[in-house]
Amino acid sequence: MAVHSHIERVLWNQDQISARVSDLASQISAAFAGTSSPPVLVGVATGAFIFLADLVRRISLPIAVDFVRVESYGFGTQSNGAPRISSDLKVDVKNNHVILVEDIVDTGNTLSCLIAHMEAKGASSISVCTFLDKPTRRKVNFQLVGEGKFYRGFECPDYFVVGYGMDFAELYRNLPYVGVLKPECYQ
Ligand code: 5GP
Numbered sequence: 001m002a003v004h005s006h007i008e009r010v011l012w013n014q015d016q017i018s019a020r021v022s023d024l025a026s027q028i029s030a031a032f033a034g035t036s037s038p039p040v041l042v043g044v045a046t047g048a049f050i051f052l053a054d055l056v057r058r059i060s061l062p063i064a065v066d067f068v069r070v071e072s073y074g075f076g077t078q079s080n081g082a083p084r085i086s087s088d089l090k091v092d093v094k095n096n097h098v099i100l101v102e103d104i105v106d107t108g109n110t111l112s113c114l115i116a117h118m119e120a121k122g123a124s125s126i127s128v129c130t131f132l133d134k135p136t137r138r139k140v141n142f143q144l145v146g147e148g149k150f151y152r153g154f155e156c157p158d159y160f161v162v163g164y165g166m167d168f169a170e171l172y173r174n175l176p177y178v179g180v181l182k183p184e185c186y187q
């Protein structure tokens, strides 16, 4: 069965995603145009890899790119609420501007853990750029640091979504759009 037949509904197609990512890249380029040191874009692996790749190619400033890996989901669709950083940065972010790049902010547990971690490393500001945001599911209210701003692509309804980097049990990351899985694909 082709992967597309597992999708019940497409929420955002490739054209809609592309236009929104360009918009976010322009906002970031404008916001950091005057800073003395290049911002560090930190992708949260694995889910943010496609968004990060699309975003950075549309930013017109010098930037650094790095990744962290955070485990919290395992193979289910519910966060277990205790994220753990299992792979840390290589780039030194002390006195630099950090932009955390996420696929989706849900409860906020992952971000609050990462913000505390970047703050402890001495980042001079911490922004967040998330492709999707599910504000109705928030359990933790994270605080941005310094002049940090919150950038988001789309507000996401309360469905478990896949595609454009996001998985269910490591599958579906390769879909070029964002969709909702058919219920039989969870079983
Ligand atoms: P949080 O810690 O905010 O609850 O969740 C953060 C992580 O959970 C996201 O970065 C993402 O990897 C995963 N997540 C949350 N909601 C969804 C969803 O609807 N679909 C997928 N594939 N992952 C999700």
Ligand code: MG
Residues within 6 Å of the ligand: 044, 045, 047, 048, 102, 103, 104
């Ligand atoms: Mg993520």
Ligand code: MG
Residues within 6 Å of the ligand: 047, 073, 167, 168
């Ligand atoms: Mg996942």
